[in-house]
Amino acid sequence: MSLEKSGYRGFLLTVLNEAGVDIGDVIRVENPNYTYEGTLIPRSEFGSEDCIVIKLRSGYNIGVKVTRQTKITKLRSGEKPAFIPPPQPEAKPGLRRVAVISTGGTIASRVDYRTGGVRPALSASDLYSVVPELSDLAVIEADILFSILSENMTPQHWKKIAVATAKKIEEGVAGVVIPHGTDTMAYTAAALSFAFKNLPVPVILVGSQRSSDRPSSDAATNLLGAVKAAAYAPFAEVAVAMHESTSDDSILIHRGTKVRKCHTSARYAFKSINSPPLARVKNGKVTMLIEDYRRRSPRESFEVYPEFEDRVALLKFYPGLNPEVIDFYVDKGYLGLILEGTGLGHVSARCFPSVKRAIESGLIVAMTSQCIWGRVNMNVYDTGRDLLRLGVIPLEDMLPETALVKLMWVLGQTRDPKEAKQLLLQNMAYEFSDRTLMED
Amino acid sequence: MKFDYKKLGLKVGLEVHQQLDTRHKLFCACKPELFRGEPEIRFVRRLRPTQSELGQVDEAALFEFRKGLTILYEADRDTSCLVEMDEEPPHELNREAVETSLTVALMLDAKPVDEIHVMRKIVIDGSNTTGFQRTCVVALGGELEVEGKKIPIQHIGLEEDAARKTGQRANQVTYRLDRLGIPLIEVTTGPVISSPEEARKVALAIGRILRATGKVKRGIGTVRQDLNISLARGALIEIKGVQELETVEKAVEYEVQRQVNLLKIREELERRGVREEDLAIEPVDVTEVFENTKCKVISKALSRGGKVLALKLKGFNGLLGRELAPNLRFGTELADIARFWGGVGGIFHTDEMPGYGVTEAEIDGLRSKLDCTPEDAVVFVADSREKAEEALKAVAARAREALKGVPEETRVATPEGTSRYMRPRPGAARMYPETDVPPIRVTEDLIERLRKALPEKPEALLQRLMAEYGLNQKLSRQLMDSEYLDLFERIVKEVKVSPTLVAVTLTETLRSLKRDGLDVASIRDDKLTEVFKLVGSGVTAKESIPEILAWLSKNPDKSALDAVKALNLERLPEEELRRIVDEAIEDSLQLIKERGLGAFGPLMGRVMSKVRGRADAKTVSAMIKERIHEIQSKPDPR
Numbered sequence A: 001m002s003l004e005k006s007g008y009r010g011f012l013l014t015v016l017n018e019a020g021v022d023i024g025d026v027i028r029v030e031n032p033n034y035t036y037e038g039t040l041i042p043r044s045e046f047g048s049e050d051c052i053v054i055k056l057r058s059g060y061n062i063g064v065k066v067t068r069q070t071k072i073t074k075l076r077s078g079e080k081p082a083f084i085p086p087p088q089p090e091a092k093p094g095l096r097r098v099a100v101i102s103t104g105g106t107i108a109s110r111v112d113y114r115t116g117g118v119r120p121a122l123s124a125s126d127l128y129s130v131v132p133e134l135s136d137l138a139v140i141e142a143d144i145l146f147s148i149l150s151e152n153m154t155p156q157h158w159k160k161i162a163v164a165t166a167k168k169i170e171e172g173v174a175g176v177v178i179p180h181g182t183d184t185m186a187y188t189a190a191a192l193s194f195a196f197k198n199l200p201v202p203v204i205l206v207g208s209q210r211s212s213d214r215p216s217s218d219a220a221t222n223l224l225g226a227v228k229a230a231a232y233a234p235f236a237e238v239a240v241a242m243h244e245s246t247s248d249d250s251i252l253i254h255r256g257t258k259v260r261k262c263h264t265s266a267r268y269a270f271k272s273i274n275s276p277p278l279a280r281v282k283n284g285k286v287t288m289l290i291e292d293y294r295r296r297s298p299r300e301s302f303e304v305y306p307e308f309e310d311r312v313a314l315l316k317f318y319p320g321l322n323p324e325v326i327d328f329y330v331d332k333g334y335l336g337l338i339l340e341g342t343g344l345g346h347v348s349a350r351c352f353p354s355v356k357r358a359i360e361s362g363l364i365v366a367m368t369s370q371c372i373w374g375r376v377n378m379n380v381y382d383t384g385r386d387l388l389r390l391g392v393i394p395l396e397d398m399l400p401e402t403a404l405v406k407l408m409w410v411l412g413q414t415r416d417p418k419e420a421k422q423l424l425l426q427n428m429a430y431e432f433s434d435r436t437l438m439e440d
Numbered sequence B: 001m002k003f004d005y006k007k008l009g010l011k012v013g014l015e016v017h018q019q020l021d022t023r024h025k026l027f028c029a030c031k032p033e034l035f036r037g038e039p040e041i042r043f044v045r046r047l048r049p050t051q052s053e054l055g056q057v058d059e060a061a062l063f064e065f066r067k068g069l070t071i072l073y074e075a076d077r078d079t080s081c082l083v084e085m086d087e088e089p090p091h092e093l094n095r096e097a098v099e100t101s102l103t104v105a106l107m108l109d110a111k112p113v114d115e116i117h118v119m120r121k122i123v124i125d126g127s128n129t130t131g132f133q134r135t136c137v138v139a140l141g142g143e144l145e146v147e148g149k150k151i152p153i154q155h156i157g158l159e160e161d162a163a164r165k166t167g168q169r170a171n172q173v174t175y176r177l178d179r180l181g182i183p184l185i186e187v188t189t190g191p192v193i194s195s196p197e198e199a200r201k202v203a204l205a206i207g208r209i210l211r212a213t214g215k216v217k218r219g220i221g222t223v224r225q226d227l228n229i230s231l232a233r234g235a236l237i238e239i240k241g242v243q244e245l246e247t248v249e250k251a252v253e254y255e256v257q258r259q260v261n262l263l264k265i266r267e268e269l270e271r272r273g274v275r276e277e278d279l280a281i282e283p284v285d286v287t288e289v290f291e292n293t294k295c296k297v298i299s300k301a302l303s304r305g306g307k308v309l310a311l312k313l314k315g316f317n318g319l320l321g322r323e324l325a326p327n328l329r330f331g332t333e334l335a336d337i338a339r340f341w342g343g344v345g346g347i348f349h350t351d352e353m354p355g356y357g358v359t360e361a362e363i364d365g366l367r368s369k370l371d372c373t374p375e376d377a378v379v380f381v382a383d384s385r386e387k388a389e390e391a392l393k394a395v396a397a398r399a400r401e402a403l404k405g406v407p408e409e410t411r412v413a414t415p416e417g418t419s420r421y422m423r424p425r426p427g428a429a430r431m432y433p434e435t436d437v438p439p440i441r442v443t444e445d446l447i448e449r450l451r452k453a454l455p456e457k458p459e460a461l462l463q464r465l466m467a468e469y470g471l472n473q474k475l476s477r478q479l480m481d482s483e484y485l486d487l488f489e490r491i492v493k494e495v496k497v498s499p500t501l502v503a504v505t506l507t508e509t510l511r512s513l514k515r516d517g518l519d520v521a522s523i524r525d526d527k528l529t530e531v532f533k534l535v536g537s538g539v540t541a542k543e544s545i546p547e548i549l550a551w552l553s554k555n556p557d558k559s560a561l562d563a564v565k566a567l568n569l570e571r572l573p574e575e576e577l578r579r580i581v582d583e584a585i586e587d588s589l590q591l592i593k594e595r596g597l598g599a600f601g602p603l604m605g606r607v608m609s610k611v612r613g614r615a616d617a618k619t620v621s622a623m624i625k626e627r628i629h630e631i632q633s634k635p636d637p638r
């Protein structure tokens, strides 16, 4: 890493440049009353503007104040550490092939010992060396599609993931595993669920809530669960594999259209909503938890529809919402609007004229509930009936995020409102369920 | 055994770890307390060795992982939140703990760093849910004078305490999360200590500084000393977890003894002409020798499909039974190593044979199968083939080390002051920045503020205790070195009672009760205060204090007044006391007539045995003396 990219700015950068030192160099920092020696480390994101960070011989980092009086001397250049990968586990003949298509997140990474930076480790050999048990499960074919934070995903990325996944499936792998940042993993899962028709094998997104540079990371167990399911599970759906609980002993496989991240930080953040999970991987065994699921099937009828229309919005209603917000979308040329209404599916009467105008302008307007759990029912109260009369489409027990993604996909396939409405209401990937069961 | 430590080149460095008594833990808002009783939360995890840039993983760590070790954590909601469970990122570094450690740094003349950076020190034995311990340097340098010698202070750190281990089964270790995250201050000296006694004195001096802040926890387990001990011809050994000050001295002494004895074993092996290439590496299957054995351990292992494997140690006969330190034989060292690396229950060796149900004939069979001469020793293990093999390979490696002298290793202290093998010495600690915790800038303003409010240095404190409370020097010192100084000052300010009585109670009385096996640490401060209130207001006599405290230690939820009532220690009304005295006098009239004041002793003893705790000795003594005088001054009726 160069000084320019190290995070040091302004005065500190000038001083370091003048001293002719680089990140990783062993330096001496002399202040009027004290002197330190250590390796120059990139600036911490939260660090003070007047301190440089050095790693002492003991391994500890400290910040050292730098003023005009400070003298910085380079003692010697840093040794550039070379990664010597551990020996590859032997390939076991007769195992199924699983494609691992990485998109980002920290499911597999290595730490830079000197600076503490995390680097992705995404080649097949890297994966084997980080999680050696993988070689007992499957023959891994690893690819890096991109390496981005999941909050930076867009429908354009979904398309690329869908195309790359389809290519691997055409090549005959037994399943596909997609490492993904967790924040928007459920959106991507929903997107892929709609993009694939007659999916022949499992496609499993996997993430980690503790990055893989930590010994306690959930990455390896999640990845092992995902690969196990991708190789051997009987279902052929898009799903998400993550921890069932805070323990490391059980991985749940959630259906891609029914899964939601429900906790900011815990391993058990992902929950199936309005549906039981699809399967569980425990003690090396995959157990199906649902009887009605799509089975593995021959590749011949597999098709991909990877287009998404991004002029679709998700609007959460709240008390006092100014209807002009709805007008804004209409005026900006949006084609669809998912409302995240209150309770059974309501927005205030004050919004009615704007909703009416939106629908009359040709937007698809559909209703989901911000309660997350449960089903919208717009027949119970006047407000619901009024909204139905205006042409708002109730989306049953579909998750608001899934509804957004589905409408993006629908409008990526057709612009005809009637056809779009029909597609939106057609159960394509178990996004609707007829029965809602009591939660555990 | 007495050693010439100077000649042996003894060098000891000390690391004192002390829990801080902060309002909450170091990285979350949980109470820094332990819980008793059943855990509300249980969960199972594994920790995976992470790779460094160089593709290296810690050998011992990797080994533990391969064994498939799982970790069972137990927690309750009072003392653990998602942070301890590693389900939520750490909150910011506890400022109260930072300020206390900076205060200690200033008292030790150390230089606080300009900016504190929290690091992750990789530890994957399960004691930290994260797989690393969060730790930081607060100050460097510094100095402490102990009896005229300057002891350099290398490092003052602040770190989170680890979870506490509560159990171990074959493949699962259990930890409680309550202790995880309690702030620990760490003070490290340079390796300049040159005798066991000096080690104790330095530990004591550091302890005094820490306690002077008034912000440290007390009771067993709240302070732990790690020792780095080396001899010129021996090795650098790290001994972890010495809990008591008194044990520090013994731990150094026994470690010197152990190293000296290991060096003697080396000399002996040299004399016997044993060379490294003579020593077997591969264990041999000797199951057939034990087919009809009466040894329970072996027959049990065999009935489970296990094997007996044996390893010949050429020229080692008699050395395995040799004592290295009290209750620690060379054979014990081999057994601990076999347990660690092989996960076996233990080993057998020929120096303790025949025994454990193994017969002379079996030993002969074993020796002849391995082609042994009388100078050779044999170590054997009964377990699954895999485990026995791993265990004996580790034993073989350790035996080869014996030819070189003392291997470097990390050991764990026993309560008696000896130590047992714990694990190989870890390579340089792998440390990464804890990117979830922002650094703390230590500003000049902060340092100035802390400097102005520094607690008294120990010598000044000693002088003040003597002057202000009229305590003698010995008692003042004891109080300073106890964990009760703060409480002493609070009680004396709050309750009208003799400071000397309070000081004696909080030092000598508590210590003697503790020696009797009572858990005096469980008596809360408010209970102790209440005891003195009861004495001060005359509800009970000061003589009853030990009994009340003993009762309270067994009934931690009850009040001091409950104790007084339960033990029937309420002060007697004066007429009642007078009645008991009169009764005793009546019974002893003859004695008084014969011996006059000489009868005082026996009378005092008799009355006090009846009223101890319910009347103070001074009043009783005055009453008895008064009555003796009365009787003596009465004219003899004869």
Ligand SMILES: [Zn+2]
Pocket (backbone or CB within 6 Å): B025, B028, B029, B030, B079, B080, B081, B082, B083, B084
């Ligand atoms: Zn907590």
